[in-house]
Amino acid sequence: MRKLLIPIVFVLIGVGFSSLYVVEEGSRGVVLRFNKIIGLSEPGLHFKIPGMDNVRIIDAKIQTTDSSNNSGREQKFITREKKDLIVDYFVQWKITDFNRYYETIAGGNSVENLLLARLNGRLRAEIGKLDIKDIINDSNLDTKSRNSLMVRVKDALNGTQQSTAIIENVPIEDLVAEAESDPESITSMRAFGVEVIDVRIKQINFPSEVSESIYARMSAEREVVARDQRFQGIREAEETRADATLTATKILSEAEKQARTIRGEGDANAAKLYADAFNKDREFFSFIRSLKAYEQSFKGNDVMVISPDSEFFRYMKLNTDNKSDKK
Structure with missing residues (x-):
């Protein structure tokens, strides 16, 4: 009896361990019985029927x-101005209907690929309605802005409650086929058990061939501005x-005028003094x-020929005559 009891105990222990499973926090467990969904397990310790x-x-x-999950390919979008743009973005999402989500992935479909296909289609439709300046504008108040564009894309991906209720009874295979054939279809991501929380554009670039021409044009424009500034500086320097x-x-x-005036006044004063003295x-x-x-006259070695009777020697004669009289 004891020999029989030990294997039975081991079997019961094995069955007990195989019937227990743990769902960690942040996860959910989809319980399948013969590959059909029978329930959803919350985080914690749960039991299941082994073998079934x-x-x-x-x-x-x-x-x-x-x-970057788009098979590593750059996504080009065309604006209303017929300008090509390369948009780098990310999307945040969560599973809201685990049963519907499992039905989607059970058929070998990738929810991420479906989401990116739908997102690219909606972005292409929304960007095609705006100009480049509208896409660059990130104002929350303007309906023609990047933020408003992302909100519209998110709402379009989630769809309305009515549209979600209508397609709940549509087979997953038909919804997947429609989403893959027409990325801009109105199929809501909620139909696959997923809700989009946020869509964000990280970066907007021009294609490389366009960027080179834009940079060359910008460089030429800056060169024209620099040349104008240099000419403006030269002109202002010349004017200064x-x-x-x-x-x-x-x-x-003015100084010369004042100097001449002062000299004239001085000469006039000197002449007046001479005249008064005379x-x-x-x-x-x-x-x-x-x-x-x-x-x-008698300072240098110059020779002067003057008559002794000249008026020039009048005072010298006067002095000589006085000396003669004294003798």
């Missing part, structure tokens, strides 16, 4: 999908130098003038 039930653990946290020269000329002219004692004044003339 199977549990598929699904991540319930918010997930982020980047535009001309103004400085004019001011200096005016100052020198009028007071003309003989003495003539005598002083003659002495200065004698001083200037």
